[in-house]
Every structure is written in C-alpha cells, then in structure tokens.
Amino acid sequence: MKIAFNTMIALLIAFIVAPLLIVILVSFSGREIPEFPPSTWSLRWYGYALSQPVFVTSAINSAWLAVMATCISTPIALGAAMAIVRGQFAGKNLLQAALLSPLFVPAIVTSLAILLAFSSAGLRTVTLRLVAAHVLITLPYLVRTILASLTRLDMTVEEAARTLGASPIRTFWYVTLPLIRPGLTAGMLFATIVSFDNVSVSLFLTTARTNTLPIATLNYVEYNFDPSIAAISTMLIAVTAVAALIMERTVGLRSVAGA
Amino acid sequence: MRSVALREVSKFYGSVPVVNRVSLRVADGEFVTLLGPSGCGKTTTLRMIAGLAAPDLGRIEVGGSDVTQTPIHHRNIGMVFQSHALFPHMTIAENVGFGLKMRGVGHAERTGRIREALKLVRLDNFESRFPGQLSGGQQQRIALARALVFNPQVLLLDEPFGALDRKLREVMQGELRELTRKLEMTSIFVTHDQEEALILSDRIAVMHAGEIEQIGSPEEIFERPRTRFVADFMGFGNLLEGVVMSAADDGATVKVGAWETHFPQASGLSPGQRVGLAIRAERIRIKPFTSTETVDLAGEIDAASYQGAANVYLVRLDRIPGSRLEVREGIQGGGDFRLSIGSRVQVDWHPGSVQILHI
Numbered sequence A: 001m002k003i004a005f006n007t008m009i010a011l012l013i014a015f016i017v018a019p020l021l022i023v024i025l026v027s028f029s030g031r032e033i034p035e036f037p038p039s040t041w042s043l044r045w046y047g048y049a050l051s052q053p054v055f056v057t058s059a060i061n062s063a064w065l066a067v068m069a070t071c072i073s074t075p076i077a078l079g080a081a082m083a084i085v086r087g088q089f090a091g092k093n094l095l096q097a098a099l100l101s102p103l104f105v106p107a108i109v110t111s112l113a114i115l116l117a118f119s120s121a122g123l124r125t126v127t128l129r130l131v132a133a134h135v136l137i138t139l140p141y142l143v144r145t146i147l148a149s150l151t152r153l154d155m156t157v158e159e160a161a162r163t164l165g166a167s168p169i170r171t172f173w174y175v176t177l178p179l180i181r182p183g184l185t186a187g188m189l190f191a192t193i194v195s196f197d198n199v200s201v202s203l204f205l206t207t208a209r210t211n212t213l214p215i216a217t218l219n220y221v222e223y224n225f226d227p228s229i230a231a232i233s234t235m236l237i238a239v240t241a242v243a244a245l246i247m248e249r250t251v252g253l254r255s256v257a258g259a
Numbered sequence B: 001m002r003s004v005a006l007r008e009v010s011k012f013y014g015s016v017p018v019v020n021r022v023s024l025r026v027a028d029g030e031f032v033t034l035l036g037p038s039g040c041g042k043t044t045t046l047r048m049i050a051g052l053a054a055p056d057l058g059r060i061e062v063g064g065s066d067v068t069q070t071p072i073h074h075r076n077i078g079m080v081f082q083s084h085a086l087f088p089h090m091t092i093a094e095n096v097g098f099g100l101k102m103r104g105v106g107h108a109e110r111t112g113r114i115r116e117a118l119k120l121v122r123l124d125n126f127e128s129r130f131p132g133q134l135s136g137g138q139q140q141r142i143a144l145a146r147a148l149v150f151n152p153q154v155l156l157l158d159e160p161f162g163a164l165d166r167k168l169r170e171v172m173q174g175e176l177r178e179l180t181r182k183l184e185m186t187s188i189f190v191t192h193d194q195e196e197a198l199i200l201s202d203r204i205a206v207m208h209a210g211e212i213e214q215i216g217s218p219e220e221i222f223e224r225p226r227t228r229f230v231a232d233f234m235g236f237g238n239l240l241e242g243v244v245m246s247a248a249d250d251g252a253t254v255k256v257g258a259w260e261t262h263f264p265q266a267s268g269l270s271p272g273q274r275v276g277l278a279i280r281a282e283r284i285r286i287k288p289f290t291s292t293e294t295v296d297l298a299g300e301i302d303a304a305s306y307q308g309a310a311n312v313y314l315v316r317l318d319r320i321p322g323s324r325l326e327v328r329e330g331i332q333g334g335g336d337f338r339l340s341i342g343s344r345v346q347v348d349w350h351p352g353s354v355q356i357l358h359i
Helices: A002-027 A044-051 A053-086 A092-104 A107-121 A126-152 A155-163 A168-197 A200-205 A213-223 A228-250 A253-257 B042-050 B092-102 B107-120 B136-148 B166-183 B194-200 B218-223 B228-233
Strands: B004-013 B016-026 B031-035 B057-062 B077-080 B154-158 B187-191 B203-208 B211-216 B238-248 B251-256 B259-263 B274-279 B285-288 B297-306 B310-317 B325-330 B344-348 B355-358
Touching: A002 A228, A044 A053, A044 A228, A053 A092, A053 A126, A053 A168, A053 A213, A092 A126, A107 A126, A107 A200, A126 A168, A126 A200, A155 A168, A155 B077, A155 B136, A168 A213, A168 A228, A200 A213, A213 A228, B004 B042, B016 B042, B016 B057, B016 B211, B031 B042, B031 B194, B042 B057, B042 B077, B042 B154, B042 B187, B077 B136, B092 B107, B092 B136, B107 B136, B136 B166, B166 B194, B187 B194, B194 B218, B203 B218, B203 B228, B211 B218, B211 B228, B228 B238, B228 B274, B228 B355, B238 B325, B251 B274, B310 B344
Parallel strands: B031 B187, B031 B203, B077 B154, B154 B187
Antiparallel strands: B004 B016, B004 B057, B203 B211, B238 B251, B238 B274, B251 B259, B274 B355, B285 B344, B297 B310, B297 B344, B310 B325
C-alpha cells in the first residue's frame, strides 16, 4: 500500500517536473536544433538569446509591466478587500465575485472583452492598454490573498489601537498593515509572476514594436526552431524559482497556496 | 476630574433597544461593575463609553465634558479586552508604549514610563519578549499596563479575566483591586460573574434587558435585591409568591399559600398587593420534624444531593402547595446525608433573611 502510494507521488512529481528538466537540459545543447538529450554541451544559446534585441527589450517591457501592474493593483485590491471584510453595504458579494471573476472566466474571453472595451473607448496607447489589462488580471490574486489575511485578523486588536489613541490611519499603518503583510507580500509576488507570464491577454494588445517576453518568444518559435527558446525558458524558470524561494522564506508557500 | 456620567443613553439594533435609557454616574476613583447575563447590554454600554459604539440617544461625559461625539482616539481612556488584544507583532515594550507613542511622547521618556508600568504589574524585564511567549495571566497584565501607562481618565475592563482559569482569576482580581485603589483609578468593569463583581466593586449596577435594574454597594445588591431578576441573579434560590393581607406602621402580614407571616420592618406595602419573598437556600435552617413542638413550616424532603461543600435539599412545604424550597446546609464533618428523601422536616429562618420584592 505504502509503496503504491509513494510511487504515485513520484509519478506525479515527475509529470510536473520532467518537461522542465528537458527544457533545462536542451538549453545547454551545442547544436542548431533542440535535441534531447543533447549530444554536445554549450552555453552558446544563452549568449545568443541575450544578444537578441527583441528578447532583451521585450524582457524589460515585461518586467516594467509586471511591476507597474502590481503597484497599481495592490492599493486597489487592498481597498476593495478592506471594504468587503469591514464594510456594510449592498452588493458586497457582487463586488467580491466581480473582482475574482478573471480567475474563472476563460482567459480568451477576458482578453477579447478588454480589447473590445478599449477599442470602443478609443484607448489606443499600447502601454496604457497593457497596464490596464494587467491590473485587471492581477487583481484577483491580490484580492484573494489579502482577503484571507484580513479575515484571519482579530479586529479587537485594531479596536485596542484606537482606544490607545491611534487614528484610523495610524491604526492601519501600525497594526493592520504589519499583520496582513505576509498575505500582501505573497499576493504581490503572485501578481508580478502572473503579469510577467501572461500570454492570452497580451496577445491581443501588443504590437510588433511594443512586445512582452512571452509574446516575443511565441513569435520567435513560429519562424525559428533553435535552443535559444529553451535558454530563455530556463532563465524564466530560474527567476520564478527565486521568487518562490523568497516567498517560502518570508511567508511560507503553504499560506500562499492555501489562501 | 476623572468622573464618568451616562445620561439616558440608548442604543438600538434596528428597532430593538440593546441599551435602554441608561443613566449612571461614576465618581472620581470609584470602581463600578456592570453586572448581568450575556445580552443584557453591559458590553455595549462599555463600548459606548470607549467610543467603539455610538449611542443613538443620550449623552456620555468623561471628566465633566461631553465626549458623545469625540472620536475614540481622542478620548483619554484605557481599555482591557477579554481577548487581551495585544499586538502580536510588537514586543512587550512596544505594546505598552503604544499609547505613549500615539501621544507623541519621546523615546527616552517612553522607555522610563514603560519600565514603571511593567513594574506596576510585576513583569519587569519582559520588555523584549513577544506576547505569544507569555502565559494568559501575563498577557492580561501586559494589557493592563498598556491601558494604564498613559494615565487615562478612566479604565474600562470588558470581562478581562473571563478566559483565565479559576485560580488565576482570583489572583488577578486581587491585583486589579490593589492597583486601581493605589492609582485611585476610576474604573468600569464588565462581568457576568456575580462573585467577581462583589469582590472588586465599590458599586454594582445589575443590568437586564438593556436597563440598569438596581445599582448599589455589593452588600446592598447581595442582601437587598429589589427586583425578581436581581434576586435570582444574585443567587436567591427561592422565591415564594404571596399576597399582602394587612399593612400598618408596625409592619405587614403576607400570606403565601396557607401560610401567614409577619414582617415588622416592612413598609411601602398595601393590602392586596402581590409580593415575592426571596430567600437564599443557605440561610434556611433545617432539622428533623418533631411533633412535640409547634412548628410554623413543616414539610417533606423531595430530593437531596451532595455538592461537596453542602447538602442541598428540596423540601415540599405542607402549607404552601406546589412549593419546592431549596435548602442548602453546609457540611461540618463527614459527607453523609443527614436527612433522607421522604423524611419529615421543619424549616425556619431569621426574619431579616427574607427580602420582600414587588412583583
């Protein structure tokens, strides 16, 4: 019984990790085409990828976009979550459902809706469209983690701060914020990764000149088939792994996943 | 000036009053307890004094000035919660110093006053620990120090010892009493535990259904309840319902069932009026019936139980049909039932032990 159970777990892990391992191994190939296992080893595709302006600029675009989107959606999510947990108003559940909807509406539908909305609103600036769209798709992750932290928070602690002479703003700053910080940090990291990885929404909104890394990668593989894509993927895996490690160290992955 | 006054304060949830026209004056340095069962409005009353709830009607005054509209953080009050409500992310020193920091007290002075406050609750050298590392009693002492350190006009305590075990609760009650006396701190304490109220208070306000039923010294409340609710809540185990037969300057005669009794001190009663006679189970004397004496109240034991410190009997009185008088007899030595179920007994009590209630 125990052996069967352990085998199941091993298979499950292999199922998730094996493709990543293949990509990582292929990225160190010395040949012109991806081959597994590589017959020769080299770092040439890393050098090649980093020397391609299309990858470098799109990577910078993606990073900037992820940071911007997170910085804008964090205060919005914080305000919304506070209102949902603390407020007494009609349509509370509706607001919560609306904020979380990008999680369960098919990505392609969300994307198309955003595109149509922007066109009819006459919003043509690409960066603005991208930032707005990414704020939308990152919101649910932030709202969820912040909601979870706020619900767990003992409100009498805030009341105590008020009786001790703290104004509402100082109560938030000295008491509420430090106590929800783990959830908030987790949500922000999540949001950054979600934005950085996004394909479906960006696909509709990017142009040949303003591109994100996932879209640039996608475009590249349409016409080229070499291990440079594997090199980029490996670098992305590394960045994500570092982010996950930071999360684990600071707040614990379990609280993020279970939020 | 550290007095508190409530004037006709009401609070409604929807159209239901949870606090109904409550008026109360707490003098400088006085310790007053709001006592009552859960849902009687005592906590809501306390929260309105703190500013954590807003009264719908009435005025609240602290130190002679109207604070009804004053936001919480501008009222100079210290509050201790049942759940201690310490800040888990701050050290003990930061917790205790929070009120001082909010008042703009500088770091150097703060350190000194934190140390003083911690000494007051006998937890010096705990500065750098976190609340999670302390026991329940220690946490509540820190909460007390945190509420007192900035010298508030009034100390509010919302069932602060409710989460502590019995022994620790008694220790904490003693310390709180000593501390508030020493500081001459005006204090308002909320509890549902009558014993706690008796031990701590200068005066007790018994609350029921959003109103103060009776207010007085612990002795007054314990010995001379004026209403059925207060009598019941203060542990008067027996309430006999009767009718006033005659009332004059030399007292009144009350008839309960077929039993008539005279109260020489009774006043303010009129013939025909229905009254309740409240008497504590432990103030009734009981002994085996002997037919040689003339006996006022005789009866038969209906039930008997051993409760450690006492034997408790339920007695059916011959002259009061349907009665089941609870008698509590302290055990001097040995735990055996002296009287068995079905045996004939006679009971009596000191006339002063009976409290006449208007019902």
